[in-house]
Amino acid sequence: MNSYGRLFRVHIFGESHGKSVGILLDGVPAGIPLAAEDFAADLARRRPGAKGTTLRHEDDLGLLKSGVFQDKTTGAPLLIGFDNKDTDSSAYDLLKDHPRPGHADFTAFHKFGGFNDYRGSGHFSGRITLGLVAAGVVAKKIIQNIRIEAGLVEAGGSERIEENVEHAVATKNSIGAIIVCQATGVPVGLGEPFFDSVESLLSHIIFAVPGIRGIEFGAGFASAKMKGSECNDPILDASGRTATNHAGGVNGGITNGNPLVFRVAVKPTSSIGQPQRTINLHSGEQTSLVVEGRHDACFALRLPVVIEAATAIVLADLMLLEQQVARIGNRAIETI
Ligand SMILES: Cc1cc2nc3c(=O)[nH]c(=O)nc-3n(C[C@H](O)[C@H](O)[C@H](O)COP(=O)(O)O)c2cc1C
Numbered sequence: 001m002n003s004y005g006r007l008f009r010v011h012i013f014g015e016s017h018g019k020s021v022g023i024l025l026d027g028v029p030a031g032i033p034l035a036a037e038d039f040a041a042d043l044a045r046r047r048p049g050a051k052g053t054t055l056r057h058e059d060d061l062g063l064l065k066s067g068v069f070q071d072k073t074t075g076a077p078l079l080i081g082f083d084n085k086d087t088d089s090s091a092y093d094l095l096k097d098h099p100r101p102g103h104a105d106f107t108a109f110h111k112f113g114g115f116n117d118y119r120g121s122g123h124f125s126g127r128i129t130l131g132l133v134a135a136g137v138v139a140k141k142i143i144q145n146i147r148i149e150a151g152l153v154e155a156g157g158s159e160r161i162e163e164n165v166e167h168a169v170a171t172k173n174s175i176g177a178i179i180v181c182q183a184t185g186v187p188v189g190l191g192e193p194f195f196d197s198v199e200s201l202l203s204h205i206i207f208a209v210p211g212i213r214g215i216e217f218g219a220g221f222a223s224a225k226m227k228g229s230e231c232n233d234p235i236l237d238a239s240g241r242t243a244t245n246h247a248g249g250v251n252g253g254i255t256n257g258n259p260l261v262f263r264v265a266v267k268p269t270s271s272i273g274q275p276q277r278t279i280n281l282h283s284g285e286q287t288s289l290v291v292e293g294r295h296d297a298c299f300a301l302r303l304p305v306v307i308e309a310a311t312a313i314v315l316a317d318l319m320l321l322e323q324q325v326a327r328i329g330n331r332a333i334e335t336i
């Protein structure tokens with residue numbers, strides 16, 4: 001569904017070519033300073049502009065529609081909306097009946113009986129992540145002592161990111177990428193096993209981001225090839241600090257005080273300018289499709305800030321559940 005979280009709860013909404021996209025936040029502690037300018041830096045990181053990103057230009061000026069009074073959160077639901085302005089739906093006329101291989105056109109058509117808004121990929125557009133980034137800005141304020149940083153470590157299969165992006169654009173193709181995310185300053189004890197382990201919660205929200213194909217914590221899949229003597233992280237002191245971090249900062253689904261580290265695999269964009277095989281949704285006949293319109297050749301370039309936001313949302317919820325932050329005034333519990 002479109003809601004996530006327990007105490008810090010996000011409800012995402014909108015379609016790419018509809019009136020707006022955005023997010024409704026519930027459970028935001030009261031008294032947190034919050035103004036429209038606070039969103040600018042993170043929203044700019046998600047915005048297209050770099051080579052290999054879509055030519056669609058939106059100002060992404062978020063409107064704080066509720067939950068803020070005199071530049072402080074009130075504790076009431078906080079609604080953040082972004083108007084869609086640069087919409088050109090003409091390229092989607094063809095796609096309405098000819099689903100793009102790899103995109104959600106086929107599945108959304110069947111799931112919603114053809115009533116889904118297919119323009120600009122509708123609710124399945126990467127544009128929906130705008131609301132997630134906005135929620136991340138608020139979440140980062142709640143967990144102010146935790147620092148989250150994500151970045152691309154490779155794209156198109158190597159570290160030559162720029163070169164690979166340029167080649168993808170020149171050949172009307174697309175590429176995927178790997179993002180590494182690290183959160184430092186995470187206290188020991190976050191996570192609610194059995195089902196709400198830290199890895200489960202992060203995987204849940206990160207797989208909700210369009211185009212994600214994998215996630216691994218710490219040494220991840222490489223752990224399967226290690227011996228116990230190699231994989232175990234030696235514990236150095238009473239704080240739980242370890243010499244290595246193959247666990248990625250989580251044991252038993254609970255944060256262990258070391259940096260939380262995970263890698264995310266992002267697929268190549270499905271909308272490419274090369275002929276691909278598809279069908280006519282109504283006749284079932286096979287046909288060739290060349291996708292027109294504006295598309296990211298490597299949408300992963302825009303994703304690190306989205307992954308940071310998703311991480312902040314999970315950690316804010318867990319910090320509230322663990323009573324590590326107060327519901328009023330953005331203070332650590334022990335300082336009240
Ligand atoms: C920020 C962002 C931008 C995206 N841009 C595009 C795009 O321009 N064209 C496209 O086909 N897919 C794009 N995607 C990926 C699709 O939204 C995604 O592949 C689609 O919803 C199907 O979901 P799935 O890949 O998880 O199966 C983008 C995703 C994100 C997160």
Ligand SMILES: C=C(O[C@@H]1CC(C(=O)O)=C[C@@H](OP(=O)(O)O)[C@H]1O)C(=O)O
Nearest residue numbers: 054056120121124125126127293294295
């Ligand atoms: C608009 C954004 O990305 C869009 C994501 C997207 C898709 O299929 O996911 C398709 C394109 O939409 P349009 O056809 O309207 O140009 C991208 O531009 C955004 O992320 O803000």
